[in-house]
Amino acid sequence: MTDLTQEIEFSEDVKTQELQSLEIIYPSVKINYESLSGSLDIPVKNDKGIEIVYKSDNSKIEKQKIFYLPAIKFTFRLMERYPYDAPPVLRIFSNVVSSTKSSTLLKELLQCWEDLKDCIIFTLVEMIQNKIHYEFDEFIGSVIECESIGRFNYLCKFNKDEEQLAFNNLTYLCGICQTDYKGEYCSKFECGHVFCNDCLFEYFTSLIESGSIERVHCPEYECTTKLSKIREKYLRLDNITNEAFDFNEFKCHLMTPPISLDLLRSILVKRTSDSEKFVARYGDLFMRQNHAIITKLFPTRLVPCFNENCPEMIFREDLTDPLVICRRCNSAFCQRCRKSWHGKYVECKGKRGLYSNIPIKALDLWIESSEDSEERKKLSSMYGRNAMAKMSEEYRMDILFDEMLKEKDNSLQKCPVCEIVIQRSDGCNKMKCSTCQTLFCNLCGTFLNPDDPYYHFNDKHSDCYGRLFEGLVKNDD
Secondary structure: OOOOOOOOOOOOOHHHHHHHHHHHHOOOOEEEOOOOEEEEEEEEEEEEEEEEEEEOOOOOEEEEEEEEEEEEEEEEEOOOOOOOOOOOEEEEEOOOOOHHHHHHHHHHHHHHHHHHOOOOHHHHHHHHHHHHHHOHHHHOOOEEEEOOHHHHHHHHHHHHHHHHHHHHOOEEEOOOOOOEEEHHHEEEOOOOOEEEHHHHHHHHHHHHHHOOHHHOOOOOHHHHHHHHHHHHHHHOHHHHOOOOOOHHHHHHHHHOOOOOHHHHHHHHOOOOOOHHHHHHHHHHHHHHHHHHHHHHHOOOOEEEOOOOOOOOEEEOOOOOOOEEEOOOOOOEEEOOOOEEOOOOOOOOOOOOOEEOOEEHHHHHHHHHOOOOOHHHHHHHHHHOHHHHHHHHHHHHHHHHHHHHHOOOOOOEEEOOOOOOEEEOOOEOOEEEOOOOOOEEEOOOOOEOOOOOOOHHHHOOOOOOOOOOOOOOEOOOO
16 A cells, blocks of 8 residues: 555556555555556445344344444456456455345446446446445345344444444543543443443442442433433332233333443453452342342242252243243242142142232232222232232132031041142041152141151040041942
């Protein structure tokens, strides 16, 4: 490349003169004077943006709007009889322009030489630039469909890198210290506000150290006000009990950090060796704080993994389904009994006094309240309408069933451990659960010591003293 600080001595040869002119106009052009050839990368940018899409084999769709695409490489070689009697040899290389449209463009460029038959390279470059600027959708398209996730990720990264380069070269006023800085010394939030990294470092590290992580976001006043209003909206009980309340939208807003961990890391990493500790502390405090909020407002929505070695908190999308699968360790367990999944055909009442982790008081209130009452609306928002309806009916039937079990001359009894109902068909009142092998008394349901199961019937202080064979059922066989 020619040193532009020195005065250029133009050649008398028309072809060499054209190449020298191109070097002045396009500093990035690469010229080979021996072969009279050159190449130029023509940037591809669309201010409106273009959507790139990748659809996987399982129909999962990835979408991203980008503004920068890989440059079009334009190469040329000036033949001996150029420019008046022979056209230049032209090539176009691009991974965003189809081969068909590249061929069509080459024909248009050569036709331009046919029309003028003169030094034409500068004009041809302008033609390509005009195609990109004025005919973008026709030339490249309104959507780019990626054949692989690798290509999708490549285009996303290319766009991000180009945006960063453009940002680095501009100057911004920091809203905190009121000083002008080049973009390379600043950070830009998704909202578009820009602050210098020194101010952001001091601000964020002090907030994270003090545990005030709800304030770790864009420091601009209007953004602080906006986030505060959004948080208030989703934490107000009258909004939560509204039938139009969207839990997934609530979860998205509450659980998505207002500042990405990558941006926070980039602000901290060059200023402290403890950057990862700050980022980890922020992420941990953010998740714990918002998990506590969701657990309080929606007690059965967020559950811990039953694997003691797994710290994952899991969102239940369907509150009527007791099956919970951990995304981190892939453990499948029953939310009612907090044990490994036992299959949907095995009835499970879960912990005693709870139905799918819904408190008995909540079920009693549901049964006592009218269909359109505020009490039911609030319970529906906390536990899910379908879950409340199903569990309250199950609770009501259990009450009736328990009353039936208490009736005299009843051969039914609940196992005191797994609560499976067992009917005595023969033998004495020492019962053995066929499911969990627990020994218990058929008369009162008391757990029997496996080492001496008959002590209960021989103890004079027991209500079942001497009643081992009471109501003995004989096998007809």
